[in-house]
Amino acid sequence: MVNGNAKPFAVSCGDPAGVGPEIIGKSWQQRVEAGLKPFFVIGNFADFENLADVPARKIEQPSEAGDIFDQALPVFHIHEADAAVPGQATLDSAQCSLHALEIACGLTRSGDAGAVITAPVSKTQLYKIGFRYPGQTEFVSERCGIARENAVMMLAGPSLRVIPMTTHIALADVQDQLTGPLIMARARAAEKAMIRNFGIEKPRIAVAGLNPHAGENGNLGDEEQRVMQPAIDELRKEGLDISDPMPADTMFHEEARQQYDVALCPYHDQALIPLKTLHFFDGVNITLGLPIVRTSPDHGTAFNIAGRGIADPRSMIAAIQMAATAVANRQLYDL
Numbered sequence: 001m002v003n004g005n006a007k008p009f010a011v012s013c014g015d016p017a018g019v020g021p022e023i024i025g026k027s028w029q030q031r032v033e034a035g036l037k038p039f040f041v042i043g044n045f046a047d048f049e050n051l052a053d054v055p056a057r058k059i060e061q062p063s064e065a066g067d068i069f070d071q072a073l074p075v076f077h078i079h080e081a082d083a084a085v086p087g088q089a090t091l092d093s094a095q096c097s098l099h100a101l102e103i104a105c106g107l108t109r110s111g112d113a114g115a116v117i118t119a120p121v122s123k124t125q126l127y128k129i130g131f132r133y134p135g136q137t138e139f140v141s142e143r144c145g146i147a148r149e150n151a152v153m154m155l156a157g158p159s160l161r162v163i164p165m166t167t168h169i170a171l172a173d174v175q176d177q178l179t180g181p182l183i184m185a186r187a188r189a190a191e192k193a194m195i196r197n198f199g200i201e202k203p204r205i206a207v208a209g210l211n212p213h214a215g216e217n218g219n220l221g222d223e224e225q226r227v228m229q230p231a232i233d234e235l236r237k238e239g240l241d242i243s244d245p246m247p248a249d250t251m252f253h254e255e256a257r258q259q260y261d262v263a264l265c266p267y268h269d270q271a272l273i274p275l276k277t278l279h280f281f282d283g284v285n286i287t288l289g290l291p292i293v294r295t296s297p298d299h300g301t302a303f304n305i306a307g308r309g310i311a312d313p314r315s316m317i318a319a320i321q322m323a324a325t326a327v328a329n330r331q332l333y334d335l
Helices: 020-029 062-068 091-109 123-128 136-143 171-177 180-196 223-237 268-279 314-333
Strands: 009-012 039-043 056-059 073-077 116-118 152-157 160-164 204-208 241-246 262-265 284-288 294-297
Touching (some): 009 091, 020 039, 020 314, 039 062, 039 091, 056 062, 062 073, 091 116, 091 123, 091 136, 116 136, 116 314, 136 284, 136 294, 152 180, 160 180, 160 268, 180 204, 180 223, 180 262, 223 241, 262 268
Parallel strands (some): 009 116, 039 073, 056 073, 116 294, 160 262, 204 241, 204 262
Antiparallel strands (some): 152 160, 152 284, 284 294
């Protein structure tokens, strides 16, 4: 149960020309049935004041959010501009999204907010204004004083949690990047996160092989034997409950998923395809290894449907709910 005195969550607006404002507003509308704790959105008030059936109110301090949350969506106004035009990403909308992300991290690091939930941004637009990070995850980790390689991306839904051990790199580069130290670092982060954020005392970790059929004893590739197994053996000596490399094509069906709490996958799509197949509308991106809790909906800006009133808020709602779970479990873990 979340402490009633906990700080409200900071939700960065994402690119306001995308679906961010709509899914944030719809999440506020469903706050009671979804059991959402108070949150406030950081961005341009103009992007929220005309949302259908969502009264919005400016706040001067995060502490004001809890008092008005039941009556209106609290907006921490930080960007003076006309409202963004849905579907029309601009350099100004990118600047607003970056400014909101920066402030959300700062307020959470300072303890004025209880967690960060980041709405989707356009990396293409951010790159045009000088953003030099692969994504929001790396930006947040740097603002928290954590090296990029120590911030781990987990995608989670009600029936599956996955960690891609390599992320946004070419498939041809995975073989070289998948090293013993990387595997061990990702596994340790997974174990700690399962305990601290999800309250699982003895996490069971499954490892997907890199090659078809996990290499077939070296006949279809030897990375499982040469790189992965030695790292796994060392992790077992440390006390981790971790599997040998498993054939990826048989480890994501319903019965198999009951045998582990989190799956480590060598490359991006190997992890995200099963997660998005099962939880396309309620998957959450949670960053492990940070001193703060950061979650995000597991989808993009969806400029093509922005402003049409049809954006699905389930992933944003799930991100807010998961942040609350992580905050509550961290409070218990740190006692």
